[in-house]
Amino acid sequence: MLPIRSVPLLFVIVLISALLLQLFLPWWIVVVIGLLAGMGSSIPTWKKGLTVFAAIGLLWLGAALFITFTESAVLLPRIAALLQLPSPWMVFGVTVLIGAVPSSLAAVGGSWLIIR
């Protein structure tokens, strides 16, 4: 794979591949995507981490917001109570972190693996 040298390009590739692969693979595919993004790009490690964090986080946030505004939000307070969160809005934050943290950590780890 050609190393990806541009942050915007990496962002787009991560976002689109996560969107497509998640249609038929479990959520943890985003961690695999993060790892591959870290290994297959040649930009500073911290930029890779942030890019993957932003791409997965925004993808999940965007999807969550889209569903919330096109469907009904009555489930959010229930999930907030289930997860013992004080506010339904925090469900968005938790969702973003659960997707973005492990995938960006994987990107950093992947980056460290290939640095020469």
Add this chain to the structure above:
Amino acid sequence: MAIRISRGARLIKAATLLALTALLTWALSTRIGMVPALGHLTNPMQGFWQNMERDGVRDLVLESEMLRSAVTVHYDERGVPHIFADNDYDLYFAQGFVTARDRLWQIDFQTRAAAGRLAEIIGPDAVDYDRAQRRLGMMYGAEINAASLSADPRTATMVQAYADGYNAWLERLSPNRYPVEYKILGIEPEPFSTLGTALLLMNMSQTLSSGTRAHALTNALALLGEETYRLLFPDELPWVDPIIPPDQTWDFDPLPPPVPEPGFVPEIVRDLPLQERDPGIGSNSWAVDGSKSATGYPILASDPHLGVNLPSIWYEVQLNSTGANNHLIYERWDHGGGENGGGNGPGSVKQEAIGGSFSAYGVSLPGAPGVIIGFNRDVAWGVTNAGSNTLDIFEIEFRDDRREEYLHDGQWKPVRQRIEKIPVRGGDTVIDTVLYTHHGPVTQPHGENIASERFPQGHAIQWVAHLPDQNPLLAVYKYNRARNQEEFEAALRHFTNLPQNMTYADRHGNISMGHMGAFPVRFFGQGSFIGNGRDPAYDWDQFVPFEHLPRSFNPERGFVSSANQAPATRDYPYYLGRGHYSFSRGARINRILSDSENITGTFFEEMLMDNRSLHAEKFLPYMLSKLEPPFMRENGSGDRDGDGYGNGYGDLGLDVGVDVDVNGNGNEHGNEINLEEIASTVYNMLEEWDFTFDADSPVALFYASWEQRTYRDLRKPYLESSDRFLAWPGITVIFRLLLDGRDDVFPVDVTETIRSTFREALEAHVQRHGSDPDNWNYGRDRSVNIGHLAMLPGFGREGFIASGTPEAINATGSMHAPSWRMVVELGPELRARGHFPGGQTGNPGHPGYDRFIDDWAAGTFYDLHFWDSPSDAERQASSTLTLNPKNR
């Protein structure tokens, strides 16, 4: 400046971070304890977000090769499916399909819970629950009942088609659309089967007919002595107006009761963890004939009270079938099939079923085909639980400690063993060996208590739910199609192993009431105490013949009613046991119906919301007569133990310590309070109170608290007279004795007890609800909760305001409540109204999930659309589902 580190060190750093990431990813993909797998749960492409649904059109067209013809389902504006088919199979297939579409998880979970399979889902914590379910014979009974369902062509078709429809929905459901509870619990849905329906019927039996107090009464008789026992546990409860009018005569020759060997005295039960059950599971149902109605035609109400949860226990549905293609379904039963169909040969089944056009509306039990409570154009029916003894406990004499043989009828007979395998999430499968006598299973193993509310160690039970060849769904099949009294009667013959009082009304002007079920012919007292397992006189050989069951047809008084009270007076020639309820709801219903003329459906709706408690009406004047100022003259000295009894009032703080300053020097808020003044105010309010538990009543909750404390302190000396568990004397029995001036029965100063419980209740109430009685508010202060079926936090509806009390017709208690209120006005113009506390959809992510609750609590009824013409339905439907046959 970056510090150069070696490649090896960097790789170690990378490997460490990646290992941690992998661990984190694993943790987020795994349910740990009851913490869900958060990655699966929260990702928007597959997790709970996918369960967020808006209101809207639910149109769908799909094909199934199981179907004979096209089926159309028109949903109305409340999400009630109205199914139109031309044969039985397609009809029940569609019912299974639409019910699964709304209630998949509920059906699956309740089936597993009934079967004793929760440890698979929950883990080791649920093993005791599972063992108790297995040992009660839930799976054993379900296997027997599944065989009975499959033996008749009609019910075999019903349950198989229903399961096929359920499975057709499940097959087309992608995992990201599985109900959210699956994602939270980290489990997969299972296909449904006839056994599943049988398990859900067992589940209803467990709720309705598995109660007995025989062991507690056995202890009470043995330990209190006969004289005290007779006073505290009379054969008839006071003030009860029986279901069948007392002027009914019984013109038949009853079967003679068995004669037991003399001298049997059951042993006192020692290791008994039993708690009294919550008495809140009761129901109301009544009907008036044309002489009392404004229309001149009968009106019927049905109001079953059950534990209310979300998703709701009921699912509204209308079934329509022309029956035109039934010959395709029942053809094969003409060739050797169906020989076990009871009195109906396969030929007659085919004749009956073919051309059988019908439309029935009402509520179904998710997981069971048919309409359980409802109406069609000609007839309407309602139910209340029968409450007669349907589960007996037997003392068993085993030959030795190997327990391979037991003594019966002078012979050592072999004990059968049933091996129950209980898979456990995150643990080894538990294997339990359950001993069975001819009566039934030994539910509590020797030397071990596994279920806190069940039966004594080493005793066997016999339970109506275990009887072979009983088929209540055949009753449902037939009464859904009944057009008159005769056809309804024919249906009721099959209503045996879920004993109910069945209310009936038809457009021809008839009303009736029957106490229906398989009731063993008993000698007096049999089944109310532990039975002699050696003596064949205790066996269930004969049952009260259908023609001898307590019945009332078109009674003179113009109405029939039931509220779980005794079915008949003592003149009734058979002994049915003593599991019936106290007088309050039944007497209130009968009083209103006796006093009313020109009754309308709206009047019935108001009656269903009636909050007047006849307990309060009877007890309060007596209790007030014992008070005199100064009310608070002595510090509250009553014992403040709670004793874990579910009294249906919710938490009255009976076990809360009270530290209000009685002398009025201020409470914890530093405000001046004068308890004597408050007491005087409350006394006056109680004197003026009309005994109704309206949400805005200031004193209703206080009264309940005072009454329950008084009951507690009066029964206590008896319960504490032994270290064994004793049955509790009923509250109405105690107050009847007091009202009759029998204070001498109680080894306490009754007047002082009532005064001290008043002081105690007042102090507790002031502490919990403030010092201004005008600001007390029954609805707000007690608040009602409807929990989620699997008790998921946030998935129920917490703390809403509702009127009612377990002793009023509107029996909205803390644990049980009216689960389906229905009023049907028969006649040329069929009009039906109803509601239940929940919603049609079981999806917590849909606004319809708990939509009906506020209207239910407020007493707002919905029009039930009886759409028996497909074109009418099509015109008015909100959405349409079409199921088309596919070439096989």
